[in-house]
Amino acid sequence: MDNLVAKSPCAGLLPLTVGRVTATEVDAGAMTMLSPRKGRADALNKAMQAAHGLGYPAPNSAGVSGDVRAIWFGHSSAMLVGAVPDEGLSQNAALVDQSDAWVVVRLEGAGTEDVLARLVPVDLRLVSFPVGATARSKIGHMSGSVTRVGEDAYWLMVFRSMAETLVHDLKSAMEAVAARG
Structure with missing residues (x-):
């Protein structure tokens, strides 16, 4: 074998x-693509703040909190890098593991x-x-x-x-x- x-x-x-x-x-550790569900962008931003200490990034920007980054990745998507996403984020976004x-x-x-x-x-x-x-x-x-x-x-x-x-x-x-x- x-x-x-x-x-x-x-x-x-x-x-x-x-x-x-x-x-x-x-x-980079865990990498997860986040795409907000229709009408849930603000709720996703708040949920990310609460769970990971950084919000959903604005276009052409990236946020960092310790070893965790949220990187804008194009229209309606961001990459969460360095942390497994909190399960609660799935209520507001589609999550796809990209690790x-x-x-x-x-x-x-x-x-x-x-x-x-x-x-x-x-x-x-x-x-x-x-x-x-x-x-x-x-x-x-x-x-x-x-x-x-x-x-x-x-x-x-x-x-x-x-x-x-x-x-x-x-x-x-x-x-x-x-x-x-």
Whole structure:
């Protein structure tokens, strides 16, 4: 009988440092897509506040409370990351477990904006994209999510099956930026 071993999406690929930029895999824990039921958005927001200490995020924003994040994920959906959702949320939203579907990579360091400028068609400069801002966007040729989690730090999320491609694209962009000196 085969011996199956669970591996993270970026096993053997990360961490990676090129120049002053580092990419590391984030163990995000539980990830659940939340979609408010018709007319229940306010009730969902209150239920999230009570259960998890953060509300349903506004478009293009992400909230954080300790190790838990709520990331806007497009029209009428948000991703709850880092906590199993309170059962009471299901009264106000459709909940779909996404824990094994996504890879989360943290990209940080001086020059991170320059690296991402090669891959993401969104103005990610701090003045336009402050800490807590998020966008669904292309990352290279993949659909993904970009969230600024610090002045020089971002969370990049793509489908788990695209982890190797994400790391390849990041490494290429990191090397190009580092080569500029």
